[in-house]
Amino acid sequence: MLFAIHAIDRTGALPTRLANYDAHKTFLSDTSRFGVKIVMSGPLVSDDGATMIGSLFLIEAPGRAEVEAFNRADPFAAAGIWDKVTITGFLRRQG
Numbered sequence: 001m002l003f004a005i006h007a008i009d010r011t012g013a014l015p016t017r018l019a020n021y022d023a024h025k026t027f028l029s030d031t032s033r034f035g036v037k038i039v040m041s042g043p044l045v046s047d048d049g050a051t052m053i054g055s056l057f058l059i060e061a062p063g064r065a066e067v068e069a070f071n072r073a074d075p076f077a078a079a080g081i082w083d084k085v086t087i088t089g090f091l092r093r094q095g
Contacts, residue, residue: 002039002090003067005057007076010083017052023075034070036061054082058090 009017031038037060044054055076061067067087071077077085 001061001063002092003059003061003064004088004090005055005059005067005071005085006044006088007056007071007082007085008044008054009052009081013081013083014052016079017076017081020075020079020081027073027075031070034061034073035066036070064089 028038028041039058039060041055041057043052044056045051046053059067059070061070064087071085071087076082
């Protein structure tokens with residue numbers, strides 16, 4: 001099943017995001033221990049097209065529990081970067 005993770009950064013989190021970026025990338029490089037596969041991911045940006053304000057993931061996983069465990073273990077979550085995280089099932093229609 002596919003799941004979308006939509007995570008919005010807390011106000012003023014950009015310096016913390018940048019300080020934890022390498023750990024976040026390393027974490028994302030191997031998701032096998034969580035039983036999930038990243039279909040696509042990347043930062044959400046403000047209307048200027050450059051300032052990072054959150055994260056978006058499309059995850060393939062057996063169920064919601066695996067996605068929640070994966071998200072909780074992300075260094076960005078541990079650093080308190082995200083203010084609000086929504087995990088929603090997703091049905092691919094195109095693409």
